[in-house]
Amino acid sequence: TKLNGGGGGRSGSIVAPLVVNEDFQRIDVNPPKGTRDFPPEDMRLRNWLFNHFKEVSRLFGYEEVDFPVLETEALFIRKAGEEIRDQLYCFEDRGNRRVALRPELTPSLARLVIQKGKSVSLPLKWFAVGQCWRYERMTRGRRREHYQWNMDIIGVPQVTAEAELISSIVTFFKRIGITASDVGFKVSSRKVLQEMLRKYGVPENLFGRVCVIIDKIEKIPVDELKKELGSTGISEDAIEQLLLVLSVKSLDDLEEILGGAGEAIADLKQLFSLAEKFGYSEWIQFDASVVRGLAYYTGIVFEGFDRKGKLRAICGGGRYDRLLSTYGGDDIPACGFGFGDAVIVELLKEKDLLPELGQEIENIVCALDKDLQGAAATVATALRSKGQTVDLVLEYKPLKWVFKRADRVNARRLVLVGKKEWEDGSVSVKVLSSGEQFQVKLNDLE
Numbered sequence: 001t002k003l004n005g006g007g008g009g010r011s012g013s014i015v016a017p018l019v020v021n022e023d024f025q026r027i028d029v030n031p032p033k034g035t036r037d038f039p040p041e042d043m044r045l046r047n048w049l050f051n052h053f054k055e056v057s058r059l060f061g062y063e064e065v066d067f068p069v070l071e072t073e074a075l076f077i078r079k080a081g082e083e084i085r086d087q088l089y090c091f092e093d094r095g096n097r098r099v100a101l102r103p104e105l106t107p108s109l110a111r112l113v114i115q116k117g118k119s120v121s122l123p124l125k126w127f128a129v130g131q132c133w134r135y136e137r138m139t140r141g142r143r144r145e146h147y148q149w150n151m152d153i154i155g156v157p158q159v160t161a162e163a164e165l166i167s168s169i170v171t172f173f174k175r176i177g178i179t180a181s182d183v184g185f186k187v188s189s190r191k192v193l194q195e196m197l198r199k200y201g202v203p204e205n206l207f208g209r210v211c212v213i214i215d216k217i218e219k220i221p222v223d224e225l226k227k228e229l230g231s232t233g234i235s236e237d238a239i240e241q242l243l244l245v246l247s248v249k250s251l252d253d254l255e256e257i258l259g260g261a262g263e264a265i266a267d268l269k270q271l272f273s274l275a276e277k278f279g280y281s282e283w284i285q286f287d288a289s290v291v292r293g294l295a296y297y298t299g300i301v302f303e304g305f306d307r308k309g310k311l312r313a314i315c316g317g318g319r320y321d322r323l324l325s326t327y328g329g330d331d332i333p334a335c336g337f338g339f340g341d342a343v344i345v346e347l348l349k350e351k352d353l354l355p356e357l358g359q360e361i362e363n364i365v366c367a368l369d370k371d372l373q374g375a376a377a378t379v380a381t382a383l384r385s386k387g388q389t390v391d392l393v394l395e396y397k398p399l400k401w402v403f404k405r406a407d408r409v410n411a412r413r414l415v416l417v418g419k420k421e422w423e424d425g426s427v428s429v430k431v432l433s434s435g436e437q438f439q440v441k442l443n444d445l446e
């Protein structure tokens with residue numbers, strides 16, 4: 001420890017310091033690897049973004065829900081080879097229970113719907129904004145947490161549900177200044193794959209695994225993709241045909257291959273016609289190669305992408321009609337999307353659309369001398385009770401300090417409590433933008 005005497009040897013007197021810190025080093029003040037703090041300026045941007053998420057959800061008539069960030073590990077154990085499974089942030093708790101930090105929100109939502117059972121009437125339209133976790137080996141140095149906005153419709157089998165979900169995301173983009181020339185949605189249906197796999201006699205239980213592998217179509221070399229597909233037992237010929245179908249560029253070409261009878265074509269045609277009615281046709285395009293990487297999707301799938309092709313997918317979602325029944329629930333149709341808080345901020349930076357958000361305070365209240373601190377508290381309270389934001393100077397400070405603080409917190413005006421004015425219940429106010437200064441009875445101050 002450094003005793004006061006060590007402070008440059010003034011009179012040499014040694015006074016033991018009040019706090020001795022010999023028994024620990026300075027703690028690591030950074031947050032754990034892959035996680036973020038949100039100091040005020042970052043929290044203002046986060047709140048701006050999340051408020052848009054939530055306002056759009058409410059505009060569409062959805063109800064907010066939330067779940068524990070900690071779930072039973074079993075909720076996320078799927079044997080389809082998903083990346084989200086390999087990176088599960090899971091552990092054994094002190095009660096020897098296998099638990100996990102949720103990597104996504106949909107399983108928790110499905111669990112709550114089943115828990116609610118008959119006590120809720122369908123359709124349900126729920127939304128949530130929640131932190132999700134993954135445990136990646138240090139090597140990648142990527143983030144281990146992000147916040148996701150989810151909107152889900154439970155109990156509607158028609159494609160009108162997916163069409164509305166896309167409309168809500170388009171509404172969000174428009175609110176923050178993103179246009180159809182900045183981003184688009186690639187739309188397809190996993191029923192294309194399902195119909196192809198049936199045609200080649202591939203067992204249904206391979207469906208999820210095959211989709212997860214095919215989702216890597218643009219991430220790994222094609223012969224590696226073929227090898228992985230082959231390892232599931234699918235024939236070479238079937239694999240060739242699959243990849244051919246996935247490279248199809250239009251719905252008409254797809255109809256050529258699949259025939260017009262299948263649900264895939266019908267669903268997609270209906271979605272594109274609904275897009276017209278919702279007014280977002282120029283935002284979406286058919287793209288047979290979109291499958292998404294989550295095993296539980298069963299029908300329409302979509303993902304938002306930046307047209308410059310510089311960023312990863314902005315958001316994604318689709319229909320998951322079997323998820324509730326795999327958890328032992330009834331056979332209830334469902335669809336939804338997830339929208340992360342990372343890529344969208346990169347996109348806003350790219351487009352120079354980040355909002356300038358500063359602190360805004362209406363009043364700084366301060367006492368002009370020591371024994372008016374109580375009076376200043378009374379003034380602050382009077383203003384706050386009228387809904388005015390007040391930064392009350394909590395200790396006696398020279399005016400120079402107060403002006404500096406007023407500038408930093410971007411205060412609109414100074415409310416000064418002086419001896420003379422306070423004797424007849426007045427305060428003096430200085431409007432900082434104009435420099436205008438006046439005296440006013442406290443009760444007349446609004």
Ligand SMILES: CC(=O)Nc1cnc2ccccc2c1
Pocket residue numbers: 103104132133134143144145146340342343
């Ligand atoms: C770009 C980014 O931060 N992605 C990200 C970050 N954290 C996650 C955590 C769980 C699941 C997916 C995640 C995805």
